[in-house]
Amino acid sequence: MTDRALRILGPAIVGLLFLAGWEAVVRYYEIPWYVLPGPALVAETLWRDGPSLLGSLWVTVRITLAALAAAIVLGGALAVLFAQSRVLEQSFLPYAIALQVTPVVAIAPLIIIWVNDAYWAVLILALIVAFFPIVANTTLGLNSADRNLAALFKLYGATRWQTLRYLRMPTALPNFLAGVKISGGLALVGAVVAELVAGTGGNETGLAYRILEAGYRLEIARQMAALVLLALTGMAIYFSLDGLSRWLLSHWHESALPDEE
Amino acid sequence: MPPLVSLEGVRKVFRNGTLALDGVDLAIAKSEFVSLLGPSGCGKSTLLRIIAGLVEPSAGSIRGREALGGGRIGFVFQEPTLMPWATVWDNVYLPLRLKGESRAGVSDLIGRTLAAVGLEGFERSYPRELSGGMKMRVSIARALVTSPELLLLDEPFAALDEITRFKLNEDLLRLWQAQHWTVVFVTHSVFESAFLSNRVVVMTPRPGRIVADVRIDIDYPRASSLRTAPHYTELCRALSHRLAEGMTA
Numbered sequence: 001m002t003d004r005a006l007r008i009l010g011p012a013i014v015g016l017l018f019l020a021g022w023e024a025v026v027r028y029y030e031i032p033w034y035v036l037p038g039p040a041l042v043a044e045t046l047w048r049d050g051p052s053l054l055g056s057l058w059v060t061v062r063i064t065l066a067a068l069a070a071a072i073v074l075g076g077a078l079a080v081l082f083a084q085s086r087v088l089e090q091s092f093l094p095y096a097i098a099l100q101v102t103p104v105v106a107i108a109p110l111i112i113i114w115v116n117d118a119y120w121a122v123l124i125l126a127l128i129v130a131f132f133p134i135v136a137n138t139t140l141g142l143n144s145a146d147r148n149l150a151a152l153f154k155l156y157g158a159t160r161w162q163t164l165r166y167l168r169m170p171t172a173l174p175n176f177l178a179g180v181k182i183s184g185g186l187a188l189v190g191a192v193v194a195e196l197v198a199g200t201g202g203n204e205t206g207l208a209y210r211i212l213e214a215g216y217r218l219e220i221a222r223q224m225a226a227l228v229l230l231a232l233t234g235m236a237i238y239f240s241l242d243g244l245s246r247w248l249l250s251h252w253h254e255s256a257l258p259d260e261e
Numbered sequence: 262m263p264p265l266v267s268l269e270g271v272r273k274v275f276r277n278g279t280l281a282l283d284g285v286d287l288a289i290a291k292s293e294f295v296s297l298l299g300p301s302g303c304g305k306s307t308l309l310r311i312i313a314g315l316v317e318p319s320a321g322s323i324r325g326r327e328a329l330g331g332g333r334i335g336f337v338f339q340e341p342t343l344m345p346w347a348t349v350w351d352n353v354y355l356p357l358r359l360k361g362e363s364r365a366g367v368s369d370l371i372g373r374t375l376a377a378v379g380l381e382g383f384e385r386s387y388p389r390e391l392s393g394g395m396k397m398r399v400s401i402a403r404a405l406v407t408s409p410e411l412l413l414l415d416e417p418f419a420a421l422d423e424i425t426r427f428k429l430n431e432d433l434l435r436l437w438q439a440q441h442w443t444v445v446f447v448t449h450s451v452f453e454s455a456f457l458s459n460r461v462v463v464m465t466p467r468p469g470r471i472v473a474d475v476r477i478d479i480d481y482p483r484a485s486s487l488r489t490a491p492h493y494t495e496l497c498r499a500l501s502h503r504l505a506e507g508m509t510a
Contacts, residue, residue, distance in 0.1 A: 146342065148338045148342040151310075151336075155315060156356045156360070166355070166358065167344075251346070252388075257389075
């Protein structure tokens with residue numbers, strides 16, 4: 001079997017078996033729909049409520065992408081700053097770590113009090129979750145430039161900026177992209193968690209709020225339909241970023257090279 | 262004629278206390294091809310880096326280096342040390358880019374340099390697509406593209422197979438005869454040093470110092486047939502002897 005066929009066929013078979021088993025269990029034990037709906041009912045709900053759920057999904061996706069973009073800009077800038085001076089890096093890194101390891105659910109209520117606008121509160125929370133992998137990975141990459149290449153830059157009288165632009169940044173690109181891939185997923189998690197805590201998102205409600213709402217009304221099928229949408233969105237974000245990363249590194253980096261024949 | 266570069270009483274102590282070089286005096290004349298010959302750990306690479314200005318000596322003085330700033334020195338490392346994300350052309354363009362030259366303005370120069378080292382047709386290749394010998398050619402082209410007055414090579418062919426090494430030895434000599442830069446070539450191979458240079462400086466370790474300075478009076482051009490000639494093998498024998506003497510002394 002070719003690698004490509006395996007990549008598509010393998011997950012498809014696992015998925016079908018799982019769905020069939022699920023449907024069979026629900027029917028055999030006659031589990032009521034308000035406890036565990038079968039996949040057929042979830043699919044039907046997804047089809048019926050799709051348009052309305054997609055509107056909410058779009059709100060969540062917009063916040064996710066805005067948070068990821070902000071994380072890329074801020075995280076990248078912070079990494080460049082850290083890479084300029086060991087003093088800066090050592091002085092600020094513990095605080096960046098502290099921000100990262102404090103659960104976002106715990107910070108959320110505070111941010112919501114401080115920031116009046118729900119949209120901005122959710123955006124900031126998603127950003128807090130998303131920016132650290134980019135900072136950590138990019139800083140590591142910027143500090144990993146080949147010593148001999150660095151000596152060569154020195155020999156040719158390169159300025160600090162030239163060394164950053166032509167040596168350290170290209171060296172850090174694979175690390176940066178690895179960070180962005182992680183952050184893409186985390187931005188979505190951050191946005192959803194923040195929406196759950198913030199409750200309503202003002203005039204527009206994100207998908208997380210719809211999940212809460214459906215839960216209160218015992219509309220389990222709708223809740224699960226929304227979950228399916230979230231999972232698909234997360235995968236779409238991951239695979240787009242993975243594709244972007246492969247494309248950018250396609251000429252030179254081991255991670256993006258095809259397998260040897 | 263004053264020497265191009267001269268070192269007096271150069272001493273280097275590393276931060277961990279190792280005495281890498283002690284009391285090194287060395288004057289290199291213009292257009293000389295000098296080999297620094299010695300076992301690993303004798304400080305020959307450190308000496309080369311001091312000449313390049315990449316390492317500061319702990320004591321002693323260097324004269325002549327000021328006139329060699331800004332691309333007048335070419336350096337070739339033991340590894341090809343190429344930027345994996347850049348094409349062959351862009352790797353060779355690097356020293357010129359750092360000097361602020363535009364791509365268009367130097368395209369002829371880069372074309373000529375690549376042709377001189379036998380890399381025509383590989384401009385758009387990436388380093389990973391090249392063999393070890395070809396990567397080393399790119400590294401040499403990058404060192405030559407600024408028309409350096411002084412070319413420093415740090416065991417550049419040590420990691421290559423013998424056939425490739427011989428070919429690159431001969432190509433390097435051919436380029437040197439045509440351009441007559443001054444060369445300092447670090448090696449641990451007696452045969453390589455005798456084949457290439459008109460002067461071999463023998464070094465010994467702990468602490469690194471110069472124990473012999475031998476002229477190689479064999480006319481250029483040197484053909485590959487020289488490798489089996491009796492006077493060449495005799496010379497290699499003599500050099501090995503000097504090296505062994507220095508090690509036991």
